[in-house]
Amino acid sequence: MALLVQKFGGTSVGDIERIEAVAERVIKARQQGHQVVVVVSAMAGETNRLLGLAKQVDDVPNQRELDVLLSTGEQVTIALLAMALNKRGFRATSMTADQVTIRTDNAFNNASIIQVDTENLTSLLNAGHIVVVAGFQGRDSGNNITTLGRGGSDTTAVAIASALGADECQIFTDVDGVYTTDPRLVTAARRLSTIHFDDMTAMARFGAKVLQLQSVEYAQSHQVPLRVLSSFEDGDGTLVDFSVSQPCAAVGVAVMSQQLLVRVAAPFNEVAERLTLLGFEAWCYAEESDATLVVVANDDLARLKWGLSSPTVTVAGVSTLSLVGEHVHQLQGSLHAALAECGLTIYQQKQSARCLSILIDSADQQLAVDHLHKTFVVDAESLDNQTFLAVS
CATH class of the missing domain: 3.40.1160.10 (Acetylglutamate kinase-like)
Structure with missing residues (x-):
């Protein structure tokens, strides 16, 4: 029992x-x-x-x-x-x-x-x-x-x-587990039978909505096994634990849409400090010595403008795509090559634990997620030589 x-x-x-x-x-x-x-x-x-x-x-x-x-x-x-x-x-x-x-x-x-x-x-x-x-x-x-x-x-x-x-x-x-990417965006997305807590945390932080980030972090820190199941059909779902070994560098592609790239007329350090005080965990980077670009969810734009004393201008609608997995940092060169094949431009790139994220124009989101998922998740699983994945 x-x-x-x-x-x-x-x-x-x-x-x-x-x-x-x-x-x-x-x-x-x-x-x-x-x-x-x-x-x-x-x-x-x-x-x-x-x-x-x-x-x-x-x-x-x-x-x-x-x-x-x-x-x-x-x-x-x-x-x-x-x-x-x-x-x-x-x-x-x-x-x-x-x-x-x-x-x-x-x-x-x-x-x-x-x-x-x-x-x-x-x-x-x-x-x-x-x-x-x-x-x-x-x-x-x-x-x-x-x-x-x-x-x-x-x-x-x-x-x-x-x-x-x-x-x-x-x-x-309302879904039957954790998928390699949002199945509403990519029909080839597949359900994972298991996923490591570190990868699930990264997926949740960078856009996967199947589990709330705070709950995953709590479960991870308290060693609570999690299983994601469908309310509407039988199945084994996806088990989130610590004993999973993934066969390739990228477990999946997380997507954050409905975002804006906003230019703030203030130096990076000043903007970053103000965002911290406001409780924003926004992606921001220096454009020039006196200007900073900030990525913010559409729904948070009003709060951002209210909290910053400097003038702001919306530059573009953007999306964040993140390759998630233990060894995704090996894929940096391959990632740029893959996107260049599609003629896509990357606004900015950043790395974090088990995650390689890019910022692109929202109009390119569908093309980019399709291509990245196929290249680094679907096709990668059919390759025996994982090292090859890191070669651009």
Whole structure:
């Protein structure tokens, strides 16, 4: 018998029919003899609806009160799912984060989990209950409700799995695993049966949305095995752990779109320092001695302009493409050669752990991701001599 923590996102619990389907999936695990804790998000669209209500009252809502409001979405879902499980004859108890006692810091709207108390969870599990927990929320030392930021239910699930010493944390979503690149962009993308935590962290940081970055980092630091599974079909999904050995340099291609390249009329050091103070982890680089180029998400442009005192000008729409893998730095020359074949221009390039990233014009995104995926992932897997991949 294993102890499983299963997390279902907003799409998976988007309506009553899907909540009923989640109940059946949870029951299947329970019938196999496993203890199960279920973590759920608000129903699809509910958090945005609540945020819209708040902005009808105040364009910049009080952060504390916004967390009180946004946390209600998950409370609806846990009650409905517990009802569906009880109706089927399986004892289930819903719990808010406060009832579990999930303690966070006091960073409203983007809190971090400090501790999960396990006494209440363990008591219910030992009594044979399925425990259904509200994701995305916690409580700080001042007894205030907090929320964990976008995608925070993943982090709730991982934190509970860590605290309980669960055998596996299973993240159920609308795709059946982690792919070599976004399958919506590249039809040849394939599902990975396993992926190393370091590679998954890089994929999440640079655009893969299947797992939220904070949750992957938490799972990695607390040694929690993760598995990504489909809510809508059976399968083994993708296991994220530390024992994976990849056959070629590039595991996949991560894509970040909907970005802008912005010129700031200020020296690089000044802009970089200001971005740090604002909490931006933006890619920026010097264009001239008195000008800096900054890559920012479309949705963050207004906040960027508000936070910088220097004049800004939008240069272009851009995308970031990142080759991810343990040995991708060997591919730098080959990467430039591959893009030159397509006639594509690289604005800028940077390296980080297990990642080689390029900045290109957004109009070239589809051509570039198709070509990079085929060259460094699909074709590379058919080659026996890995060293050849590094030759341009």
